[in-house]
Amino acid sequence: MNTAQELRRHKRTSVLPLGLCVALAVFSAPGVARDVTLARSLAATCANCHGTDGRSRNPALPSLAGMKAETLMEALAHYRSGRRPGTVMPQIVKGYTEEQLRLIAAYFAAQPKP
Ligand code: HEC
Numbered sequence: 001m002n003t004a005q006e007l008r009r010h011k012r013t014s015v016l017p018l019g020l021c022v023a024l025a026v027f028s029a030p031g032v033a034r035d036v037t038l039a040r041s042l043a044a045t046c047a048n049c050h051g052t053d054g055r056s057r058n059p060a061l062p063s064l065a066g067m068k069a070e071t072l073m074e075a076l077a078h079y080r081s082g083r084r085p086g087t088v089m090p091q092i093v094k095g096y097t098e099e100q101l102r103l104i105a106a107y108f109a110a111q112p113k114p
Contacts, residue, residue: 039106040107043103050062050064053065054108054111054114063114065114066113067105069102069106072104073102079093080093
């Protein structure tokens with residue numbers, strides 16, 4: 001077998017699956033890290049009122065830490081539609097896209113309950 005044939009054989013057998021594994025490992029990890037960083041900075045915009053990482057120190061403002069993501073998303077959807085009344089939340093929620101709210105909800109859901 002000459003070198004070219006051997007290389008072709010290698011490509012078919014070992015190189016391709018290995019290449020796929022490397023590509024997956026290299027490309028998925030930073031993607032997840034980027035989402036977590038993005039989620040954290042988005043959630044930080046709620047901290048002024050709801051406390052750092054959603055742990056409120058003000059009894060008038062609910063803590064968001066440890067709230068189920070679906071419950072949070074439902075509350076936000078109702079503020080957006082006007083179904084649920086609020087002083088500031090109906091206005092605030094309009095400043096975020098659906099995707100941003102999903103990241104925020106997932107972030108708070110992952111925080112320990114206060
Ligand atoms: C300016 C202060 C302020 C900011 C900033 C703010 N909130 Fe609120 N949030 C409130 C207040 C006040 C309420 C009570 C409802 C109302 O009066 O609007 C509330 C209520 C909520 C509730 C309902 C909680 C429950 O127990 O039912 C959720 C969910 C919520 N906020 C999520 C968020 C998220 C997510 C962000 C960031 C994107 C955010 N809030 C930013 C003041 C704020």
